[in-house]
Amino acid sequence: MKMNFKFFKSLRFRIMIILVIIGIIPSVAVEKGIVNSYEDRAVSLRSFGVKNQCDILVNQLIKEQYLNDQSSEGINSELTMLSNVYSGRILIIDQDFRVIKDTYDIDRGRYMISKEVVRCFTEGKESSIYDRKNRYIEMTLPIYQGLEEKQQVSGVLLISVSTEEIVASIEILEQKGLMILLIIAVLVLGLGYVLAGILMKPFAKVTRAIEDITDGFQDEKISVPDYTETELITDAFNKMLGRVKSLDNSRQEFVSNVSHELKTPLTSMKVLADSLVGQENVPVELYQEFMQDIAEEIDRENKIITDLLTLVKLDKKAANVNIETVNINELLELILKRLKPIAGKRNIELVLESYRPVNAEVDETKLTLALNNLVENAIKYNVDEGWVRVSLNADHKYFYVTVADSGKGIPEESIDHIFERFYRVDKSHSTEIDGTGLGLAITRSAIMMHHGAIRVRSTEGEGTTFSVRIPLTYIG
Numbered sequence: 001m002k003m004n005f006k007f008f009k010s011l012r013f014r015i016m017i018i019l020v021i022i023g024i025i026p027s028v029a030v031e032k033g034i035v036n037s038y039e040d041r042a043v044s045l046r047s048f049g050v051k052n053q054c055d056i057l058v059n060q061l062i063k064e065q066y067l068n069d070q071s072s073e074g075i076n077s078e079l080t081m082l083s084n085v086y087s088g089r090i091l092i093i094d095q096d097f098r099v100i101k102d103t104y105d106i107d108r109g110r111y112m113i114s115k116e117v118v119r120c121f122t123e124g125k126e127s128s129i130y131d132r133k134n135r136y137i138e139m140t141l142p143i144y145q146g147l148e149e150k151q152q153v154s155g156v157l158l159i160s161v162s163t164e165e166i167v168a169s170i171e172i173l174e175q176k177g178l179m180i181l182l183i184i185a186v187l188v189l190g191l192g193y194v195l196a197g198i199l200m201k202p203f204a205k206v207t208r209a210i211e212d213i214t215d216g217f218q219d220e221k222i223s224v225p226d227y228t229e230t231e232l233i234t235d236a237f238n239k240m241l242g243r244v245k246s247l248d249n250s251r252q253e254f255v256s257n258v259s260h261e262l263k264t265p266l267t268s269m270k271v272l273a274d275s276l277v278g279q280e281n282v283p284v285e286l287y288q289e290f291m292q293d294i295a296e297e298i299d300r301e302n303k304i305i306t307d308l309l310t311l312v313k314l315d316k317k318a319a320n321v322n323i324e325t326v327n328i329n330e331l332l333e334l335i336l337k338r339l340k341p342i343a344g345k346r347n348i349e350l351v352l353e354s355y356r357p358v359n360a361e362v363d364e365t366k367l368t369l370a371l372n373n374l375v376e377n378a379i380k381y382n383v384d385e386g387w388v389r390v391s392l393n394a395d396h397k398y399f400y401v402t403v404a405d406s407g408k409g410i411p412e413e414s415i416d417h418i419f420e421r422f423y424r425v426d427k428s429h430s431t432e433i434d435g436t437g438l439g440l441a442i443t444r445s446a447i448m449m450h451h452g453a454i455r456v457r458s459t460e461g462e463g464t465t466f467s468v469r470i471p472l473t474y475i476g
């Protein structure tokens, strides 16, 4: 049942239907046309023949003054013969609309005032009507006073001729037509099925190729260049495949980075603990020192895990954003106030330049996280006695925050990588300057979540400037 339903929904079925319609409708039209024109022709031929006969007859009627005297044997037998030949009936009506002759002998003496008869008397015109439903042709012909006097109509000859024969021929024609139509229908249906199948083949090929990739039989790009359409589909699919692959790669890389980063503090702890366990009579001071180192490593592990969780939460995108109108000036002031003690320790000057008051729709916690990381980095990677300048400006659409420092800068080859997870410019520094390599990744995710942008410019040995641009109103 389900398969059947699927077939009716398929493009193949639709192409078939279109072919059938295109094939059968003209055939039906042609058949109808042929039957109709045959009918017209047969009826007009018959009418023509009947009229010729009747014209001769009317002349004879006039000549022999039949209207006054119906005893003429010759004419009577001719009338009977004519009505027999055409399996019809002839009535002759006089000026008083009375039937004076009926080949059926039924209506003689009665009156006959039909529209055609009246018209024939008044206008002197003959008429011919084909009654399709009752299958006869009816003709009226005027009978004039004399052969030369064509004005005075003194009688009417009314003849009705059966068209039974014509109808029978039409029926045979129609039957044959129907047979031919049926044959055409079957042929078109079969041909349509096969043709539609051939037309759809490339699409089946695309499906098979995609399935092969899904099942792992093939992991190259797919290519079905048979049609422009299939080429477009495969191109789009290949693009998607590329994305999936690169996503998969970055996921694998991320997992291996995470494992590595989480293992480093554990390895250090293990070394410290082993060296304590392996020695006898360890002095208490050494214990204390090593335990302090172990505690530091635990803090580090903790920080990595916290940062990772923050990143994962941010990556979930709009899942848990909490947008409200926030005064960005105050937000920056608070960040700087909190970081001032750390800067103070190394005599680093920390200044905020606000060009105008800015209120924007943001997620306060996440934006604080993002900007805090930038300022914290500016202090961390600065030189003693250096400076950090944070500025805030806005136009009608965005607000702009820059964080500039007088630090050691970022080498050119590293600039493109600093936003990657776990990337640190100089790994050997990791013991010197504390960090997980996740800070800027978090910053960028938070800014992206606000549909903002972040840029960095840096000169080694001179300093670094991060510029952030965020829309004033949140785009959902």
Ligand code: ADP
Pocket: 373, 377, 378, 379, 381, 382, 405, 407, 408, 409, 410, 418, 419, 423, 424, 425, 426, 434, 435, 436, 437, 438, 439, 440, 441, 464
């Ligand atoms: P980390 O936890 O190491 O600070 P981040 O993701 O915050 O991780 O930064 C990545 C790397 O970018 C840092 O290790 C550092 O080498 C470099 N970096 C970031 N900010 C600055 C800056 N203001 N000046 C110089 N280098 C920076």
